[in-house]
Amino acid sequence: MGHPFDIGPEPMASCLGSSCFTVRIDGAWRAIPGTQPDHLDPATPARVHLRRQATEVLRCHSVLDLGAAQDAVNAALMPWGRPAPGLEATGTARLSVSPRDRELAEESARRLRALDLEHEAEMHRLRHLQDILSDPDLLRVWWMSRFPDRPEQLEQLTSALEHLAPPGQQPAGHRTELRQFADQLIDVLHNPAQQQLLLQAVIHAFRALGHTDLADTAARWLGPPEQENTP
Incomplete structure (x- = not known):
């Protein structure tokens, strides 16, 4: 089986730096045949x-979940590895x-939970405020209830928040710019033949990219092929 040796007991850090595992390792080494x-x-x-x-594995585990940590570290240690040539x-x-x-870990866990709850409450408050500020009617009611003596500043605030998106809505950026470009392109192409040419190019691009469903949708917008006039 190999030549036995042992390590520890010695401390090894957990995922919470303030608390450590106490680790004992029963090991063995052997020479590679030949x-x-x-x-x-x-x-x-x-x-x-x-x-x-062991150190690398235990840094990813909490001392409050001892069973999972031990399973993980043994899964890493038990296969024969090669620490040096011929060994x-x-x-x-x-x-x-x-x-x-354990006390240190429990205290750290309580603090992390408190921070998570505080963060969640703050994000809820900010989303609620964004919902108000992105709606001109809600903004007007909110402002007059909070600052009834400053109605003259409402118009300036409304103008400053004109492009604020509601919570969960895609903010202005490349998607908005692409939509604006597409609208401008459609407005420019008044000639039906030009529109058909653009649709054919779009269909070709969708098929090249593997989006056959989009290509089929665009194909339904194509008009019937023009018939050549024969004398």
């Missing part, structure tokens, strides 16, 4: 390798958490 490890003490690079793997190493970890580290 090779000779080039290290005088093969257990040293094997320990470094397993310690590095393989494996290991299994046993995790524990001190009462002090």
